[in-house]
Amino acid sequence: MGRKRLQEPADGRPTVHTVAARAGVSIASASRVLNGVGGSPETIRKVREAAAEVGYVPNAIARSLQSQRTGLIALAVEDIGNPVYVEMMRAIEAVVASSGRQLLVHATGGRIDNETALLRRLANRYVDGMIVSPIRVTDDHLTALVDSPVPVVVVGQLGADAAVDNVRTDSRQGVALAVDHLVATGRRRIGFVNGPLDTVPGAARDAGFRAAVARHGIALDEELVEVGDFQYAAGRSATERLLARTDPDALVCANDLIAVGALHALLAAGRRVPQDVAVVGMDDTELARMMFPQLSSVSLGSAERGRRAAELLLQRIADATLPPRREQVPPSLTVRASSAATLPAPRSAAPDSPPTTTHPSSEGVTA
Amino acid sequence: MGRKRLQEPADGRPTVHTVAARAGVSIASASRVLNGVGGSPETIRKVREAAAEVGYVPNAIARSLQSQRTGLIALAVEDIGNPVYVEMMRAIEAVVASSGRQLLVHATGGRIDNETALLRRLANRYVDGMIVSPIRVTDDHLTALVDSPVPVVVVGQLGADAAVDNVRTDSRQGVALAVDHLVATGRRRIGFVNGPLDTVPGAARDAGFRAAVARHGIALDEELVEVGDFQYAAGRSATERLLARTDPDALVCANDLIAVGALHALLAAGRRVPQDVAVVGMDDTELARMMFPQLSSVSLGSAERGRRAAELLLQRIADATLPPRREQVPPSLTVRASSAATLPAPRSAAPDSPPTTTHPSSEGVTA
């Protein structure tokens, strides 16, 4: 009658009230037992029994409302299909899961407004923190990052003074590794298939390529540079455009998807890889090992960056007063068949036959 | 002093109380205005103004507690790196996002206990529904599915009588398409590289392969069948084992990752594809188009299945009383370079390799 609270929701699902009533104790005691803090042996027994009998499962939302956290970590990346993000996601997931939390994945499609909206929406507190790997950064975006109501860690370049936890790599140096390797193996007409220049990685890689080429005293022929999206199809058509107007002996590609596209364009154009044209990709994803010939690729440590970003985030969630930190993961080059220095003898083949390639060695050599 | 409720949390973040106090109205009125239901023009103005001034953002958790839903949909798949799941995920994400919800992705790693635990954890109501694509199914699992406290849709085969929404394909028929195509192009010693037989898709594909081969009157040589995981590396080593003991003229692979591994093993063993050995993969992922030679592959409509599963789930969330439904997506075969060559029917005289006719065509022919 004069009960203050419905003990059994219309739903029929048991709540802590149900358990408490059945065990003949107060909800406070029930809650304490269920959380493993306090309670006499007798109470513990009764509550455990009652909970088991009614099949009680705590409501995560009510708990979150009370505890002010959800146990969810968000990850926002551009393209969930890009294997580099898959690797990063796996690494993040491992750390996040080991802290008992779950990962919520957002695909932004590279649309900046999308991402900013996401950041603003963080204010509603549905996640405890967020890892974001922005491909484009605007001022609006940056302020949204800085005064985000929940901890945010950025994977990728960011303005030097931004007060945001940040894990980055040096993709300029990454491109330099590729160029150095190609120059060292005798290549001189080195082409570059990049992603959009208005993206952070695109701009960095462009700068890195120009600097590296210049460092080797090579005058850069602008015809050797082509731009498309960071995708397979775009990489292929960009390479086709490049091949239509000039004749490179090597190609540096801004990521592995582009490199695979380039590989197809080259083979379709009758170029042999690596005999006629060496190809080096970037990100060193599983895809690089899966191609034939296997792709040389510059690792930007995406898994490692993901792992560190997740750790930074967890630390910041634990202690919001930490100063903003920045970590850097060095790039490294793995040389495989697509740019092998020593060329195996090609099979005797008709000029128009499909290109013969080197045997897929199971692994490459890390430089 | 005698205030019943703190109007301003220690946090400093504005709540609906803050807004109401600032606007000089009750929290009920504030809430109504913020939700766009009711309110006089004057009240609306005041509340909107107050909300803007304090930068109010509703707390998603409190809202969820009240409304009994979170706006989250979970997706549980075995391997987030498998492109087939990426495609499925993309399709699901599109539907889910269009309903204003968000997708929560779980990677189960194929461990069944993991998945069952996930299902049980659903009871804590953190998500409004779940799409799961189980690779193994046990009784325990099945009961967890059936009496799940929140709506669940299964992508994949499931016992005929299970009262769970279910979107499936006919992978036996899918394998049959591959075998028919290979037989029609003159292949006779057709090998099969499958995934584990204790998985649902593995078992179905095995049965489909045996039935299809038998239907063509070919006595199956058990040496032509090999089993590994549904992964690239496993596909490669399984194919190596197969090649070490016998000599197929075609390979059907249980998914595209296996097919890529097979491709590598074949090329490493000096076999030409498709001249010596034709290869057909399964799932028809982007990977199939990215390989060289491009892979023929049987599409099992993963994107379509994902899309339909998401729609079923949304419908069930809207109306829990719907009867369990089952939908089926037909498989289809796309022929590309990896199985394009027709083998001369008589095996008696074919010492010389046929001329190479394949080059990476941009697309294949759908059968």
Place this chain on the structure above:
DNA sequence: AGACTCCCCGGAAACGTTTACAGCTATCGG
């Protein structure tokens, strides 16, 4: 003018949990 309708508003309950607080009992030390 009175009754009826419609709309708006505020109070308060509700969602399901955790936890601060206070009261109680039992034990123990002095």
Place this chain on the structure above:
DNA sequence: CCGATAGCTGTAAACGTTTCCGGGGAGTCT
């Protein structure tokens, strides 16, 4: 033997929102 202390328990507040309900005012129709 008495006071302090420790451990357990129950009451109630709190997390932030939505929503039911009743009251009141304005407008309309008879």
